[in-house]
Amino acid sequence: MENSLCEEKNYRASYEEHAKRLRNFLYYKCGNLAQAEDLMHDAFIRLWKNCKKVLPNSVRSFLFTTANRLFLNTVEHEKVVLNFEKNTLPKNENNTPESVIREQEFKKRLEDAIAALPVSQREVFLLNRIEKISFDEIAEIQGVSVSAVHKKIYKALNKLKSSVKELQERKI
Amino acid sequence: MSRSDEKEDKVIRWLEDSISAQELESLKSDNDFDTYDKIISEVDAWELPDLDVAVSYDSLKQKLPHAKVVKWYQSTSLKIAASFTLIALLVSYIILWDTDQEFRTGIAETKEFILPDSSKVVLRPQSSIKFDEDTWTTERSIELQGRAFFDVNKGVPFTVSFDKGSVKVIGTSFEVTSITNLKEVVCYSGRVRAMLSGFAQELTKGQGLVAINETAPKSINTTNNWAKNKVYFRQAPLSVVLRSLELHFDITIKPQEVNTNRTFTGAFVIDNVDEALDMVLETMDIDYEKINETVTLR
Numbered sequence: 001m002e003n004s005l006c007e008e009k010n011y012r013a014s015y016e017e018h019a020k021r022l023r024n025f026l027y028y029k030c031g032n033l034a035q036a037e038d039l040m041h042d043a044f045i046r047l048w049k050n051c052k053k054v055l056p057n058s059v060r061s062f063l064f065t066t067a068n069r070l071f072l073n074t075v076e077h078e079k080v081v082l083n084f085e086k087n088t089l090p091k092n093e094n095n096t097p098e099s100v101i102r103e104q105e106f107k108k109r110l111e112d113a114i115a116a117l118p119v120s121q122r123e124v125f126l127l128n129r130i131e132k133i134s135f136d137e138i139a140e141i142q143g144v145s146v147s148a149v150h151k152k153i154y155k156a157l158n159k160l161k162s163s164v165k166e167l168q169e170r171k172i
Numbered sequence: 173m174s175r176s177d178e179k180e181d182k183v184i185r186w187l188e189d190s191i192s193a194q195e196l197e198s199l200k201s202d203n204d205f206d207t208y209d210k211i212i213s214e215v216d217a218w219e220l221p222d223l224d225v226a227v228s229y230d231s232l233k234q235k236l237p238h239a240k241v242v243k244w245y246q247s248t249s250l251k252i253a254a255s256f257t258l259i260a261l262l263v264s265y266i267i268l269w270d271t272d273q274e275f276r277t278g279i280a281e282t283k284e285f286i287l288p289d290s291s292k293v294v295l296r297p298q299s300s301i302k303f304d305e306d307t308w309t310t311e312r313s314i315e316l317q318g319r320a321f322f323d324v325n326k327g328v329p330f331t332v333s334f335d336k337g338s339v340k341v342i343g344t345s346f347e348v349t350s351i352t353n354l355k356e357v358v359c360y361s362g363r364v365r366a367m368l369s370g371f372a373q374e375l376t377k378g379q380g381l382v383a384i385n386e387t388a389p390k391s392i393n394t395t396n397n398w399a400k401n402k403v404y405f406r407q408a409p410l411s412v413v414l415r416s417l418e419l420h421f422d423i424t425i426k427p428q429e430v431n432t433n434r435t436f437t438g439a440f441v442i443d444n445v446d447e448a449l450d451m452v453l454e455t456m457d458i459d460y461e462k463i464n465e466t467v468t469l470r
Contacts, residue, residue: 015232019223019225019229020223023220027220033220037223037228041228041231041235045237048236048237055285057305058286058290061288061289065289065290107214110214125215130218130220135188136309140288140309145309150184153184153187157208157212161204164207
């Protein structure tokens with residue numbers, strides 16, 4: 001059985017393939033990177049214990065479903081605070097200190113608005129935009145229909161829009 | 173389609189990057205578009221700190237239990253041979269048919285599978301399930317031959333079709349038996365909608381529907397819970413039960429003059445052949461002699 005997950009080589013390959021996405025998925029839920037990594041490890045421990053039962057092409061679904069259950073079982077859900085890094089350089093050299101501040105303010109506002117979204121909307125939005133996971137795949141991860149995923153992300157985007165507009169109006 | 177649905181549709185396709193130039197123009201004229209665009213281009217540039225996979229894998233390894241205990245009822249050599257066949261089959265199916273997945277069990281083999289949505293299937297000997305992975309997210313549809321127990325996770329509709337019938341799930345666990353001369357559906361938790369020989373019925377916990385030989389289906393009730401190491405029969409012809417014993421233990425049963433049309437209600441264990449034979453034959457008051465793999469009834 002050379003592709004059995006009970007072989008450490010294969011198990012490790014699954015880890016390399018899924019660990020980061022799974023940790024990020026959990027971060028979008030709980031907003032705490034250390035906790036996300038712990039829960040991600042717990043999910044992989046369950047995968048190891050079930051290595052005989054999980055078929056190679058069900059690994060991802062097993063991990064995400066398990067992680068979801070583990071998250072729901074964590075005793076306390078603290079208030080979510082999100083914090084992202086930016087992977088782009090400042091657009092041009094003639095950035096004024098004012099525009100830099102405005103940009104940071106916008107980022108902070110958006111992070112807070114995303115943190116305030118209902119957890120499943122936040123998950124859909126960030127899995128799609130940051131993890132670049134397609135709506136079909138998200139539907140599979142969440143166990144819902146694709147049209148439900150469409151509704152969630154559209155709702156999420158409109159809530160973010162309202163909160164951004166509020167910020168702009170306050171400026172004027 | 174209402175205006176707001178239309179807008180949602182365009183926004184979705186814009187997010188997916190599958191919008192036509194014409195539709196994009198009309199979306200751009202929407203009051204909200206600039207804000208949408210500003211949000212999306214901001215968020216698309218975000219990322220989380222990288223994960224050092226090597227370091228984090230090492231710390232995971234310290235937490236892994238070393239010995240794993242998974243009970244199996246068959247001998248190791250048989251198990252390895254059977255698993256190997258299954259993997260070979262699986263690989264060839266993946267290569268040849270791509271999205272159509274089929275899993276089967278051989279004689280004396282009971283196997284548990286986790287489906288793509290993490291629902292569980294326990295497949296009894298000489299059984300198979302088939303499903304299309306491509307359409308799985310919109311419709312979980314399985315074709316079954318033989319006997320299998322299902323523990324279904326919530327989600328889109330889950331349907332099991334078999335010769336002469338089908339079961340549509342409302343969220344739950346149930347067992348389907350589709351073997352020669354015995355078709356049976358038993359619901360163990362939740363609710364299912366069963367179709368059997370054109371007869372439809374909604375079943376709740378402990379209720380079942382059984383059709384023996386080619387007769388019309390009858391309702392049955394059970395207080396048993398489903399158990400992995402036990403196989404239950406309710407008013408099943410003895411011939412069917414004997415055949416099931418043969419498949420579970422890879423033995424041959426010679427009924428001689430014994431009337432195998434009598435019905436049997438009860439169970440046998442699947443991890444001990446002598447105990448299993450006693451559970452069926454003693455109950456039915458039938459003597460038997462077992463020499464190697466052959467059982468002769470008297």
